[in-house]
Amino acid sequence: MNKTVDISLLTNQQGGLHCSKDALTDVFGWFLQVLLACLAFTCLIAKRFCEPRHERRSWLIWFYDTSKQGMGALAIHLANVWLAGQYTGDPCTWYIINFLLDSSIGLLIIFIGIKLSQCLARRKGWEAINFGEYGKPPSINAWLAQCCLYLGLMVIVKTTITLFMQLDFWEKVKDFILSPINNPKVELAFVMLIIPFFVNILMFWVTDNFLMHRNRKRVITPRRSSAEQGLLNRVKIQYRSIRRNDKRRDSESDILLSADEELLDPDDILQKTSTKPIVT
Template sequence: MAAPRPAHGCGSGALLGRFGVLLQALLALCAFSTLMLKRFKEPKAERRPWRIWFYDTSKQAIGALFIHFANVFLSDLTEEDPCSLYLINFILDATLGMLLIWLGVKVVSWIVQHKKYTYLVFGEYGDPPQAAAWIGQCILYLLIMVFEKTVISLVLLIPGWTKLQQILLGYIPNPQLELVLVMLVVPFIVNAIMFWVVDSLIMRKHKQKDTLDINGSIETPRVRRTEESQVLLSPDMDFDQSESDQDTSGLHGTNQKMKQPSYQVVI
């Protein structure tokens, strides 16, 4: 009788074990630090206040936590290697899922702008910022993540993923090394890119100061237009005035010449 194949990969429940939870906490800290770095890389004139930055990034944090725990739950449903199944979920989230998130943000943004729900526009919280707007946007973003995870779960029902699982992590004999790669190294690299891209999607786009966005058209305030008009028109006015002064003086000179009497000496 042939010897049984040696077990490899993560065991059942490894993702929620003490070592797995420690790796997940470290991953959250490292991934969130990329958003801090992105804020300091923004131009000073466009850099978001801390409160606005927190409102923007917390939506991503809520969505990422939902996706993460959904992947952990789905990975523990089967008797297969949970680490490799988690990695496949994660790769699909970072590729097809990223496209679905982008599409969802665009569709939701178009709907709320069409319906003129101002406080539901991603990145717009009012002046001063309102917590109600942030809560509404968090709910919308979470619905987008639910849609994305539902589609990814349906894709996983397609047969053939088991062979890919064996190809990805079957050569790693150490279960803890596999857990580190699946729960820390690969997710940190991919999450850093995803957080950076999604933050650019849902943050408020920089607008010039003293501009009013009314019904989708940008209008310059009347005060600025008046000042610019004065600056633009003043040289012409001076030029016209100087020309008129010259013309007037020329006419006066001509009249004086015409009015000067001519004397003839008669002998």
């Protein structure tokens, strides 16, 4: 009895062991993980329908773009689940710390890696590593090359985060990050579903914008200053008034000519010419 009390006091002093060591990999834990994956996949489908119709990707291109992100997220998730059990203390706290670091620092590393690969693709002509470009028709070889490159970025992200987690101050962070929650099931739901759901919506949306191809050809019209625009409008108005006056004059002259021709009868014209004296 005394031993159990001592163990409980020890765990409370260390921040509380709310989740058991196998909480992330039991039936309830796997159920939450599958539910989270389905919700994240639904978010990516909804994002496709939010795209403008003239820029909306085909289902094949959408699958090529999102499958890379899906495989990378799965690899990071499994690595976090495994690493959470390797630390001492509550595995739920270690998992959520790794997850939040992957969603912030890791997202920055992904952005830098994608931009570098696109820059190399343009300079070296390596179209296979240009994220979002698969050729016409879309080539599965380009998709495989980009998948391998994206998974390589995930390895860099996870290695960087794991080294960053070796700092001592994370021991203090884990003691209070989930301290208000005392129910193991509720804590697991927060760690594996509620918090990752909202963070994944933002992260998947932003990462998909990194991975998808965008048509950057735009028609650029020169901008004029307000003074130039006002002068141009005055010139247009004067030009229209001049054209209008010219048309009015032309119409008036036509009316006068037609009236003169009506007044002069052909017989009168012949009579006038016949009465003229002939000079010899």
